[in-house]
Amino acid sequence: MLEAFAHLLTSSAFFVMAAGVLVGIAVGILPGITTGMMMALVLPFTYGMSSTDAVVLLIGIYVGGVSGGLVTATLMRMPGEPNAIMTCLDGYPLAKAGHPGRALGLGNAGSIVGGAISWVALVLIAQPLSRVAIVFGPWEQFALVCAALVMIVSLSGKSLLKGLIAAMLGMLLAMPGIDPSSGLQRLTFGAGWLTAGLDILPVMIGMFALSQIIADTLHLETNQAVIRSSMRGILISLHDYVRHGRNMLRSSLIGIGIGILPGVGASVSSIVAYTTAKKVSKEPEKFGKGSEEAIVAAESANNATTGGTLIPVLTLGIPGGLADAVLLSALILHNLQPGPMLYVRSPEIVNTILATHLVAHVMMFSLMTVGVLLFARLMTISRAWIFPAVLVICVVSTFALNNRPADIWVMLAFGVVGYALEYVKAPLAPLLIGFLLAPLAEAQLRTGLMASGGDFLAIFDRPIAVAFLLVGIAMLAWPPVAAAIRRHRQEQPLAGS
Amino acid sequence: MSTPEPEKTPRLDLADLVFGIVMLAGSLVVLLYAMALPPSPYDPLGPGAFPKALSGMLAALSLVLIARVLLRRTVARSETSLVYGVEEGERVPLARYLLAIVLAAATVAYSALLIFTDLPFLLLTIVYIAALGFVLSGRTPRDLAIAVAVGIGLGLATDLIFTRVLLIELP
Numbered sequence: 001m002l003e004a005f006a007h008l009l010t011s012s013a014f015f016v017m018a019a020g021v022l023v024g025i026a027v028g029i030l031p032g033i034t035t036g037m038m039m040a041l042v043l044p045f046t047y048g049m050s051s052t053d054a055v056v057l058l059i060g061i062y063v064g065g066v067s068g069g070l071v072t073a074t075l076m077r078m079p080g081e082p083n084a085i086m087t088c089l090d091g092y093p094l095a096k097a098g099h100p101g102r103a104l105g106l107g108n109a110g111s112i113v114g115g116a117i118s119w120v121a122l123v124l125i126a127q128p129l130s131r132v133a134i135v136f137g138p139w140e141q142f143a144l145v146c147a148a149l150v151m152i153v154s155l156s157g158k159s160l161l162k163g164l165i166a167a168m169l170g171m172l173l174a175m176p177g178i179d180p181s182s183g184l185q186r187l188t189f190g191a192g193w194l195t196a197g198l199d200i201l202p203v204m205i206g207m208f209a210l211s212q213i214i215a216d217t218l219h220l221e222t223n224q225a226v227i228r229s230s231m232r233g234i235l236i237s238l239h240d241y242v243r244h245g246r247n248m249l250r251s252s253l254i255g256i257g258i259g260i261l262p263g264v265g266a267s268v269s270s271i272v273a274y275t276t277a278k279k280v281s282k283e284p285e286k287f288g289k290g291s292e293e294a295i296v297a298a299e300s301a302n303n304a305t306t307g308g309t310l311i312p313v314l315t316l317g318i319p320g321g322l323a324d325a326v327l328l329s330a331l332i333l334h335n336l337q338p339g340p341m342l343y344v345r346s347p348e349i350v351n352t353i354l355a356t357h358l359v360a361h362v363m364m365f366s367l368m369t370v371g372v373l374l375f376a377r378l379m380t381i382s383r384a385w386i387f388p389a390v391l392v393i394c395v396v397s398t399f400a401l402n403n404r405p406a407d408i409w410v411m412l413a414f415g416v417v418g419y420a421l422e423y424v425k426a427p428l429a430p431l432l433i434g435f436l437l438a439p440l441a442e443a444q445l446r447t448g449l450m451a452s453g454g455d456f457l458a459i460f461d462r463p464i465a466v467a468f469l470l471v472g473i474a475m476l477a478w479p480p481v482a483a484a485i486r487r488h489r490q491e492q493p494l495a496g497s
Numbered sequence: 498m499s500t501p502e503p504e505k506t507p508r509l510d511l512a513d514l515v516f517g518i519v520m521l522a523g524s525l526v527v528l529l530y531a532m533a534l535p536p537s538p539y540d541p542l543g544p545g546a547f548p549k550a551l552s553g554m555l556a557a558l559s560l561v562l563i564a565r566v567l568l569r570r571t572v573a574r575s576e577t578s579l580v581y582g583v584e585e586g587e588r589v590p591l592a593r594y595l596l597a598i599v600l601a602a603a604t605v606a607y608s609a610l611l612i613f614t615d616l617p618f619l620l621l622t623i624v625y626i627a628a629l630g631f632v633l634s635g636r637t638p639r640d641l642a643i644a645v646a647v648g649i650g651l652g653l654a655t656d657l658i659f660t661r662v663l664l665i666e667l668p
Binding site for chain 1: 534547551554561573596600643
């Protein structure tokens with residue numbers, strides 16, 4: 001690990017990380033570009049980099065992006081990043097009351113503390129968990145992927161049916177191409193370019209970048225009022241850290257816990273942390289009117305999520321959201337095997353990821369403290385000028401991966417598909433994770449069946465695999481059971497009256 | 498505390514119905530193709546088993562969705578999102594939809610010209626950024642001047658970054 005920290009201090013790695021954090025903060029501030037979207041756009045350009053520089057850049061963008069949303073939320077009442085939505089509720093009123101620097105300072109402090117606590121959790125939890133996961137055989141892997149997919153579907157909200165449809169669709173989209181076991185072509189429908197299958201990147205860029213721009217075009221802002229910021233209060237005192245310490249710790253733990261769950265993400269963690277802080281606050285009436293506790297809770301939680309989400313990616317090779325999916329794709333693109341074997345075969349990559357997560361938070365804190373006035377200027381750039389440039393990057397980065405023009409059409413088509421799915425409120429996370437994990441699930445199932453001579457019941461001889469399957473079944477069964485309980489409780493008072 | 502959704506809905510949800518039908522049709526096409534795949538001599542499952550199972554499950558789930566819509570049963574919406582700001586049933590002015598269509602059409606045209614013609618990347622990118630930026634802006638004479646300047650600036654910058662710094666092949 002020390003070597004990884006030392007590597008980050010070399011000029012090239014430091015430059016790459018600084019560039020990543022700066023781009024991330026800018027993306028976080030600019031409404032209309034999300035962190036995951038920028039990570040996906042940058043991914044093809046990392047192909048020429050070393051694998052360590054690639055992960056340094058992506059983690060830098062991730063950390064910067066999650067934090068940058070604070071500025072727009074506080075000074076414009078508009079979340080630059082969706083996870084900053086709770087910060088809007090109190091950051092803006094506090095800024096409007098004449099304390100913009102204080103609001104930004106509290107948010108920034110929450111971000112660095114949340115990031116640091118999640119780093120500790122990442123270091124403490126990830127390696128022991130990977131040691132457990134390393135003994136997993138094909139049946140365990142298959143059952144784990146099934147359980148993870150069901151969990152993503154189940155946690156995506158009330159829509160179990162649409163979540164399952166999205167997950168199946170995502171898995172099916174991963175099927176065309178050469179069958180890895182027999183070498184036969186399947187589901188290529190006679191299209192030569194489909195022989196290599198659908199690449200994850202055009203699908204991701206189309207579904208999350210293009211469809212986001214289409215959605216944003218429908219809501220292009222007119223002139224939005226921006227509060228003029230000042231540096232006063234941007235650095236909060238040690239006393240403030242002590243006063244908000246318990247809130248920071250509690251919100252960070254919420255962020256880490258929610259981050260580990262697949263498909264939930266920083267937006268939910270900031271909402272849960274905000275609600276919890278309000279419940280335990282001595283001044284709950286101040287929430288929504290510029291409460292310092294609220295800003296600290298929301299920002300600590302969303303930054304803590306970054307560490308939490310990395311835990312399943314590093315230990316199990318299971319991503320929970322778009323940013324982790326991009327990181328996982330980056331590892332695959334650089335011929336690295338995500339999951340527990342990463343600790344064995346490429347410990348330098350794991351250490352680089354861990355070290356970058358911490359150092360990028362420190363860098364983010366420093367840059368946000370020193371350059372917040374400069375960053376705030378980015379908010380005045382109209383999206384009319386941002387969108388065409390981002391679309392050019394969408395086209396070029398899609399093509400750059402394989403030099404395959406068909407990928408551009410795939411990207412454009414999935415832009416429409418992504419918008420349509422979002423329109424009918426089908427969750428996109430299960431689709432993305434299904435697409436990413438389907439090849440792994442299929443390969444593990446087929447390996448398991450080959451080892452057992454085609455006997456599927458062999459899975460029941462593996463207790464860990466059975467446990468994963470039971471978790472999956474429980475997650476699948478819980479939403480209808482919970483709905484039935486709710487209905488029953490609602491009917492009881494009526495029957496009694 | 499959140500209010501539970503009502504079990505029945507008075508109106509037919511057309512968007513969900515279309516979604517269900519498209520998913521059902523797609524899954525049946527895949528199922529037919531997958532059933533025609535030959536078995537593998539190397540493993541018990543073969544190349545068709547997974548696509549068959551997935552498309553079969555997708556078809557069944559789509560049927561459930563269609564049935565729920567036709568029976569006017571509530572179909573819950575996802576509460577999490579990865580594309581933000583898309584609201585079902587939201588009233589958006591027609592001009593905004595036209596703007597989104599223009600954006601999509603311009604991007605398709607830009608991609609087609611890059612792929613199928615020999616027109617230089619720099620020229621196409623300058624024209625695309627300037628034209629689209631102007632359409633998305635307030636469309637005043639001042640915006641036109643800004644659009645041209647932004648088009649030239651960003652066109653040159655992207656061309657320089659892609660070809661000189663990142664050394665990537667352009668379409």
